[in-house]
Amino acid sequence: MKAIELDERLVGRTVLVTGASGFIGSHLCNRLIASGARLHGISRTRRESEGEQLRWWQADLKDADAVRQLVAALQPQIVFHLASYVMGARELGVVLQTFNDNLTSTVHLLTAAAETGCRRVVLASSSEEPLNPGGGGFPCSPYAAAKWASSMYGRMFHELFGLPVVMPRIFMTYGPDQRDLQKLVPFVVRHLLRGEAPKLSSGLRRADWIYVDDVVEGLLRAAVYPGIEGSSFDLGTGRLASVREIVEQIVEIMDSPVKPAFGALQDRPFEQERPADTTFLAEKLAYEPRTGLRQGLEETVEWYCRQLSPALTTTAADAGNS
Numbered sequence: 001m002k003a004i005e006l007d008e009r010l011v012g013r014t015v016l017v018t019g020a021s022g023f024i025g026s027h028l029c030n031r032l033i034a035s036g037a038r039l040h041g042i043s044r045t046r047r048e049s050e051g052e053q054l055r056w057w058q059a060d061l062k063d064a065d066a067v068r069q070l071v072a073a074l075q076p077q078i079v080f081h082l083a084s085y086v087m088g089a090r091e092l093g094v095v096l097q098t099f100n101d102n103l104t105s106t107v108h109l110l111t112a113a114a115e116t117g118c119r120r121v122v123l124a125s126s127s128e129e130p131l132n133p134g135g136g137g138f139p140c141s142p143y144a145a146a147k148w149a150s151s152m153y154g155r156m157f158h159e160l161f162g163l164p165v166v167m168p169r170i171f172m173t174y175g176p177d178q179r180d181l182q183k184l185v186p187f188v189v190r191h192l193l194r195g196e197a198p199k200l201s202s203g204l205r206r207a208d209w210i211y212v213d214d215v216v217e218g219l220l221r222a223a224v225y226p227g228i229e230g231s232s233f234d235l236g237t238g239r240l241a242s243v244r245e246i247v248e249q250i251v252e253i254m255d256s257p258v259k260p261a262f263g264a265l266q267d268r269p270f271e272q273e274r275p276a277d278t279t280f281l282a283e284k285l286a287y288e289p290r291t292g293l294r295q296g297l298e299e300t301v302e303w304y305c306r307q308l309s310p311a312l313t314t315t316a317a318d319a320g321n322s
Contacts, residue, residue, distance in 0.1 A: 011035060013038065021047065027216050031216050044058070062101070067111075077118065083101075120229075130148060195258060211295075218289075237289045249293075
């Protein structure tokens with residue numbers, strides 16, 4: 001499906017995006033605005049609406065009544081559920097917050113969407129989910145457990161209540177404007193700009209890295225393609241690259257003399273390591289991610305260098321005047 005055909009299927013549609021202010025959500029919203037969708041975003045904090053292009057609503061998805069009232073009032077034809085507490089920590093202390101923010105909120109939204117007859121719910125799943133928990137696999141973190149349970153609820157809502165849910169498992173996404181500066185690419189760029197060695201784990205873990213624009217394209221196709229209701233599929237490139245490879249490419253792109261401190265931090269236990277199976281993406285959604293890893297990293301690094309360099313310069317000047 002060409003971009004113009006996607007726009008034709010989205011123009012004038014009432015679309016609700018949770019997590020609209022997040023990394024993937026903000027890129028998705030920009031694309032939906034360009035397509036002419038009637039866009040609504042949910043945020044826990046008050047935000048100013050952007051004219052007729054994006055209407056913001058303040059709500060906590062853990063509040064079932066608030067979610068049901070808002071969805072009933074908006075009557076969205078398409079819902080993208082991206083909001084989540086993204087934390088890969090294995091500590092006991094993150095279990096309850098992950099459960100409430102990622103699972104409870106999902107059940108509330110699925111319930112509201114089923115009650116209003118929503119035409120399509122795109123429920124963002126994760127590559128961290130175990131594919132075969134019955135065969136000895138298990139969720140490697142509270143985040144993975146909550147995401148896996150959310151997918152199970154999505155399947156139940158489809159089978160029992162006929163809710164047209166599609167569940168893309170999103171792989172390791174990178175790109176411009178990832179505001180969490182502790183994520184790998186902005187973390188490394190920021191340290192290299194300062195002339196500091198970023199402290200990293202061994203860097204041996206491999207992941208399937210996908211550029212954010214390719215994720216958005218996959219999400220949009222999941223929202224409009226017919227005959228895929230109830231499906232889960234991988235949204236990635238099908239290729240693995242280690243953390244060390246990513247960091248070394250960033251160093252090369254920036255032509256930095258700084259040597260990253262690999263091994264300064266411990267590796268997380270039970271890290272998942274598998275490439276995306278792109279069969280569904282290619283055969284059902286007629287799409288193949290277009291952005292190569294090197295191109296994506298170059299565009300991302302360039303964006304962060306533009307954004308972070310002035311701030312670092314200002315900080316240095318302030319320190320000199322103190």
